[in-house]
Amino acid sequence: MEPLAHGTTSQAIQDDPGDLAERYNIVEIFHSVQGEGHRNGIPHVFIRFGKCNLRCEWCDTNFDEFEIMKASEILSEVMKFECKNVIFTGGEPMLNNLWPLSRLLHNRGYHLSVESNGTIEIPSGLLDWICISPKDQLYPNVSIKQRQGDELKCVYVGQSLELYDDLKSGFTHHYLQPCYDENATVEENGRSFAITEGVVKANSGWRLSLQTHKWMGIL
DSSP, rough: OBBBOTSSSOOOOOOOOHHHHHHHEEEEEEEEEEEETTTTTOOEEEEEEEEOOEEEEEOOOTTOOOOEEEHHHHHHHHTTSSSEEEEESSGGGGSSOHHHHHHHHHTTTTTEEEEEEESOOTTTTTTSSSOOOOOOOOOTTSOEEEEEEEEEEEESHHHHHHHHHHHTTTTTEEEEEOOOOOTHHHHHHHHHHHHHHHHHHSSOOOOOOOOOOHHHHHH
């Protein structure tokens, strides 16, 4: 039987055929625990999109390799898991028209989050949780268009936190995250973490975010 829309009990969902046919570049879809930021520890289904408009040196995703999937196929994959939390990540998910997926998933009661670099403005009502991770420490000439959201999460590589003085006011939660280098030793990453911890302690209003999933050896 067709799953019911959120808040309904007896009427089957009527999906727009155009929404079901929308195509996306997908690197992978998997079920795991969010390992960083404010929603750390909460199980989610991750939808990782291909392509990005930036090339960050620490990025852990090969977003140039992907398969094209219809929204109906993505929906089927997501519904295999007993989990109502979905994260759009990448790559840069906002390069895509996410409205079809948003409608299909919201109609089934899913909570939708996004992890974006903020260079593309996010339409109101599209998502339930917005996490912006700006990369202006690498791209100082790139404008941050999404200046409001739930979570501001900045990878710390030694930049001045004054970069975010004008941006912080638009976000509820502010996180500083050490740059995890998969090619570095445990000791080298540990020193990076210690430096970031010191910066957080010296700057009130910031919280420390760690990529705990990498330390646990999970996706």
